[in-house]
Amino acid sequence: GAGVSQSPSNKVTEKGKDVELRCDPISGHTALYWYRQRLGQGLEFLIYFQGNSAPDKSGLPSDRFSAERTGESVSTLTIQRTQQEDSAVYLCASSLTRRPGLAGKRDNEQFFGPGTRLTVL
């Protein structure tokens, strides 16, 4: 089946503009994550959606960052008034939830999309 997809692949914007990044998770995956990867660094957690539960926004670096998810489908990450330090690759991942009684070796695995490279000039 199809993997996690993200769009656009690359985005160049001017400082102060708003940008919207999209993530389409694997069908049936209830959990969705956004991560940020700055040049030469590891991934930083931004936000986590799990079904209809309140999202875990603990990783969002400022109130300029927000994300939405409709049900268990597509998610958008919005960055308002972009700054040069927002330049990074933004990665999305999805996974199944490990519910009691649910068998499966890899149901805890996060599957990543190819990312969106954001450049703020």
Place this chain on the structure above:
Amino acid sequence: AQTVTQSQPEMSVQEAETVTLSCTYDTSESDYYLFWYKQPPSRQMILVIRQEAYKQQNATENRFSVNFQKAAKSFSLKISDSQLGDAAMYFCAYSWNYGGATNKLIFGTGTLLAVQP
């Protein structure tokens, strides 16, 4: 706080040889998972191997194996018979079981592996 540390920014190995990448972590949780991800220049994160903390046996996946030392909080990756396609950035990552649901990954800073022909 949970942290993951990779102390080797870069490593190099000859083709067909064996290389070990180091990772240490810090946690107070008892039920958690450890992962090694590979990220080639394409940016696609690929899961290489995973280890459940409750399992004493070290995980293996073909040429990839781990040395999981729970008491020492160490989780190293061994790549045997290295191939040119193994060249990539490797990230160690940690996740803990939270209320029966999967959880966010905490990543190390990565080790860039070069494979010499």
